[in-house]
Amino acid sequence: MTEAARFRAVGKRFGAVQALRGLDLGIAAGETLALLGRNGAGKSTTIALLLGLDRPDDGEVELFGGVPEAAVRAGRVGAMLQEGQPVPRATVKELVSFVASTYPRPLPWREALELAGIGELAERRADRLSGGQAQRLRFALAVAGGPELLVLDEPTAALDVEARRAFWRSMRAYAGRGNTVLFSTHYLEEADGNADRIVVLDQGRTVADGTGEAIKRAVGATLVAFDLAGGSTRGLRGLPGVLALEVRGDRAVLRSSDSDATVLALAAAGLVRGLSVTPASLEDAFLTLTAHDSAGADARTDASAGAGTGAGTGTGATPDPAQSYEEAAR
């Protein structure tokens, strides 16, 4: 497998803040990878190191087999970062043509605009676009050089639902040409819907790595809930299939890897009042993986406290999601 990028035991500190802790991460050529995490998880730091905008304190970052600066200088990387650069008073076409001309193997300007879905805005002044249009112009600028790796740091943060959908269509079209894409997001559905693989970061380390499906499986695919009606939760954790227990008001919510077995055991114990069985959402998986003591998350489970602090610690090696969960569920 050809690799576009590789992080080896990367650590990065900002004063007292340990932004990355032994991050090990490979990105395959042609892969679309989502970096998912809460505010401050380390996503932007990872991206800055990948682009050679900053250097790691520990470990190393490789891009196309060399130092990031070399790949960037060679025009192999395009990026759309969080800070919106001020847009000069040029037209959209002038701006995209200019940026494209600084790369060795650029796309024709019209193709970059079409990919970004702003073909009809070519003659418009770049400083007179709506927020969504300006974001798509920034996408056109990021792909104008025909980069093999496209890096997008929270690209849809300021967009409404419709603009987001259009944006992801553009991204997928670019990825569909065989390019590698790395994007960061807080939006789980976006990661699930647009990436081949999701890496969940929490406090500077990887807490899950896999497809959306694999991550959901790893944290327990099903939630089985029932009314406690004032009863005790004792023994519930030990029921078949149960990975974690959470009490929401007067309801017990069991995260289960085998909902049939869990439901049968509850029925045998007469605990079926208001029984419901629902698939765990990716949102749920994310909360489970990243909730920790200071987070005050609503959906905190027994598993979540462990997952946030236990899984992936020490070596910083990418944990197998299933293994992470097992650790968390202990």
Ligand SMILES: Nc1ncnc2c1ncn2[C@@H]1O[C@H](COP(=O)(O)OP(=O)(O)OP(=O)(O)O)[C@@H](O)[C@H]1O
């Ligand atoms: N230049 C800096 N100086 C000091 N601290 C920093 C700096 N850059 C990042 N940090 C800290 O490092 C940690 C990781 O930040 P980072 O921006 O990588 O997170 P993030 O996952 O991108 O968050 P967000 O979703 O809010 O953009 C945070 O605690 C942040 O405050």
